[in-house]
Amino acid sequence: MSDHPRVITVGITGASGAIYAVRTVAALLERGCSVELVASDLGRRLLREELGSEATVDRLADYVATRYGNGVRKGRLTVHSNKDVGASIASGSYACDGMIIVPCSMKTLSGVAHGSARNLIERAADVMLKECRKLIVVPRETPMSLPQLRNLVQCAEAGAMILPAMPAFYQKPLTIDDLSDFIAGKILSALRIEHALYPAWTG
Ligand SMILES: Cc1cc2nc3c(=O)[nH]c(=O)nc-3n(C[C@H](O)[C@H](O)[C@H](O)COP(=O)(O)O)c2cc1C
Numbered sequence: 001m002s003d004h005p006r007v008i009t010v011g012i013t014g015a016s017g018a019i020y021a022v023r024t025v026a027a028l029l030e031r032g033c034s035v036e037l038v039a040s041d042l043g044r045r046l047l048r049e050e051l052g053s054e055a056t057v058d059r060l061a062d063y064v065a066t067r068y069g070n071g072v073r074k075g076r077l078t079v080h081s082n083k084d085v086g087a088s089i090a091s092g093s094y095a096c097d098g099m100i101i102v103p104c105s106m107k108t109l110s111g112v113a114h115g116s117a118r119n120l121i122e123r124a125a126d127v128m129l130k131e132c133r134k135l136i137v138v139p140r141e142t143p144m145s146l147p148q149l150r151n152l153v154q155c156a157e158a159g160a161m162i163l164p165a166m167p168a169f170y171q172k173p174l175t176i177d178d179l180s181d182f183i184a185g186k187i188l189s190a191l192r193i194e195h196a197l198y199p200a201w202t203g
Contacts, residue, residue, distance in 0.1 A: 007034045008191065009089050009099040009128075011121035012057070014042020015140040017103035017165050018050040023180040024102050024187050026064040029075030031193050036089045036096065038080040038120050042105065082119045089124040098134035099124055100187055103165055106141050106148050112160070113151035129158050136190055138183070140165040161190055171198050 008028055012021040021043075028035050039047070039057045047055045055063050061077045080087045088094040101108060101121065111122040115129075128135035137160050141148060156162050163186055167179040178198075185197030 006032075007036065007096045009036040009038070009096055009124050011099065011101040011104075011108070011124065012037070012039040012043035012047065013101060013103065013105040013108040013121065014040055014046055015103035015105040016046065016050065017138075017140045018043075018047045018055065019176060019180045020138060020165055020183045021047070021102050022051065022055065022060070022064055022067065023177075023184040024100060025060065025077070026068040026072050027184045027188055027195060027197060028193070029064065029072040029077060030068070031188070031195070032074045033193075034076045034078070036078050036080060038082050038087075038089070038124065040082050040105075040108065040119065040121060080120055082121055085117070085120055085123050087120055090120060090127065092127050092131045096124075096128075096133070098136070098191055099128045100136045100138065101125060102136075102138040102187065103140040104137045106139070106151070109137065109139055109148065109151045109155065112137065113154040113158075129160065132159060134191065135160040136163050136187055137161070138163050138165050138187070163187060163190060170201070
């Protein structure tokens, strides 16, 4: 796994689970990735509501450094406006290796499933699908309606990986950080990026 992806887009939307987003961003930066970050308005709101007033998108590099340590400085973080559908990551010619939408709201899921491209997150996801690059969707909703389930299937049929925000318990988590480490670890594994975010199951 040494030749791992270097440029990864992270979309943060207004589903609960902002901690999954910041842990994923921190883990990618710790591995030296360039992270292209874009958050929806509700994504920004949930970051603040769930993690506190310091967790703003525009100062996320400092937030993750304080929370997870200076190892995150190995990577590079670029923040885009969700309104800027002319940003680099809106084009297939930009060398982006993959994209994660974490957490993914049911609204954005619908937009991705239908190729709506109403904002930068949806457009960048559309680009990943049309270019046959890795798109990882991390939905967080329960219970789910039939339209929501159909949108998940439609995204999977289009080539996205559906990686639900469903932490496991066999690794005996004690803290919320243990739970978020597990989901971030699953995401990095899906991108074939080495990590030690949770112990490997050895049988
Ligand atoms: C406190 C709060 C929690 C929410 N949690 C979820 C959630 O877990 N999953 C979800 O799909 N939507 C959730 N929503 C609703 C979305 O934020 C809403 O549908 C929004 O329009 C999504 O927009 P976005 O996809 O552009 O971020 C929540 C909203 C609020 C205010």
